[in-house]
Amino acid sequence: MAATKTPQITVLGSLNIDLTSYVPHHPLPGETLTSNSVVISPGGKGANQAVACAKLSRSREAPNDAASETASVSMIGAVGSDSYGDLLLKNLGEHGVRTDRIAVGSDLKTGMAIIVVDEPTGQNRIILAPEANHAVSPEKFGTLPETLDPKPDLLVMQLEVPLETVLAALRSAKAASVPVLLNPAPAQRLPDEAYDGLAHLVVNETEAAILSGCDESELDAPEGLKRVGEWFMAKRVSNVIITLGGRGVYYANKEGAAELIAAQKVKVVDTTAAGDTFVGSYCVAAVTAQAKGVAFDISSAIKSANNAAAKTVERKGAQTSIPWRDELL
Numbered sequence: 001m002a003a004t005k006t007p008q009i010t011v012l013g014s015l016n017i018d019l020t021s022y023v024p025h026h027p028l029p030g031e032t033l034t035s036n037s038v039v040i041s042p043g044g045k046g047a048n049q050a051v052a053c054a055k056l057s058r059s060r061e062a063p064n065d066a067a068s069e070t071a072s073v074s075m076i077g078a079v080g081s082d083s084y085g086d087l088l089l090k091n092l093g094e095h096g097v098r099t100d101r102i103a104v105g106s107d108l109k110t111g112m113a114i115i116v117v118d119e120p121t122g123q124n125r126i127i128l129a130p131e132a133n134h135a136v137s138p139e140k141f142g143t144l145p146e147t148l149d150p151k152p153d154l155l156v157m158q159l160e161v162p163l164e165t166v167l168a169a170l171r172s173a174k175a176a177s178v179p180v181l182l183n184p185a186p187a188q189r190l191p192d193e194a195y196d197g198l199a200h201l202v203v204n205e206t207e208a209a210i211l212s213g214c215d216e217s218e219l220d221a222p223e224g225l226k227r228v229g230e231w232f233m234a235k236r237v238s239n240v241i242i243t244l245g246g247r248g249v250y251y252a253n254k255e256g257a258a259e260l261i262a263a264q265k266v267k268v269v270d271t272t273a274a275g276d277t278f279v280g281s282y283c284v285a286a287v288t289a290q291a292k293g294v295a296f297d298i299s300s301a302i303k304s305a306n307n308a309a310a311k312t313v314e315r316k317g318a319q320t321s322i323p324w325r326d327e328l329l
């Protein structure tokens with residue numbers, strides 16, 4: 001029997017350093033505040049989702065053992081030639097993510113998110129400095145999906161790199177028959193071409209409301225979820241997945257299936273990266289089915305993704321809280 005080829009996931013997206021400062025209260029104008037603690041950690045939606053795909057398809061003991069991985073993951077993006085860029089590349093490599101298509105710009109600074117967390121309430125305020133992520137131009141990166149060898153089984157994108165690049169990459173993926181999962185975060189209204197032919201759209205409630213123009217409260221009711229699901233499907237999305245935090249997930253697809261699947265009941269410690277973990281697990285399930293030549297069971301992929309995301313919610317941190325494959329067995 002011929003060996004099954006390891007499926008390939010390519011993530012085109014942002015890489016950031018998260019500089020998180022925990023404070024007793026948010027500073028007032030002109031106030032100088034002493035922070036309780038500061039944490040510098042790898043982040044960016046693109047990198048988080050690449051790490052989620054990698055961790056969920058590898059064992060913790062052997063992240064770089066190609067023979068035992070369920071999926072091979074590579075990342076496309078840009079960092080500056082500074083110590084933060086080095087840290088991001090090293091971190092991806094340690095999780096088994098291929099980094100040879102990440103541009104290192106000598107004249108660029110690595111993207112940074114400055115996150116100030118009010119410790120008593122847990123509320124955060126974020127300043128995002130995209131820097132190198134803005135240099136992910138349609139000219140240089142938008143046609144890459146057609147040129148990738150081996151051809152990816154799934155291209156994963158978010159909206160933390162320029163929209164023109166995402167639109168160009170969607171066109172390029174379509175030309176090369178590469179299926180795309182779009183997680184349009186942070187949300188902005190999108191032209192119809194962004195949806196046309198998408199294999200998977202994963203949105204949270206806020207994103208679903210902004211993109212479809214509905215009121216977020218509509219998504220509290222099953223009829224509202226159905227209506228918004230149909231709105232996306234009318235734009236030719238094959239699988240629409242709306243994540244609902246602790247309520248779980250609603251999905252609808254062009255085969256006519258639709259279901260509201262409950263989330264796991266867990267003690268919530270920190271929901272950071274729950275959405276990215278969900279996307280990573282869902283991607284691994286989608287490409288694994290394709291590689292095995294079996295029909296994609298979206299309902300069971302969502303249940304596995306709920307399990308993985310629930311583990312992340314039970315732990316503090318972003319990428320560090322994402323479980324490895326063997327933690328879920």
Ligand code: ATP
Pocket residue numbers: 204205243244245246247248249263264265266268271272273274275276278305306307309310313
């Ligand atoms: P984030 O921005 O926090 O990473 P998100 O806003 O993109 O997440 P959510 O809909 O909040 O996405 O959560 C994604 C998934 O994570 C949910 O569908 C669910 O599987 C899991 N999840 C989130 N919050 C909880 C919770 N309180 N209890 C259990 N599971 C949760």
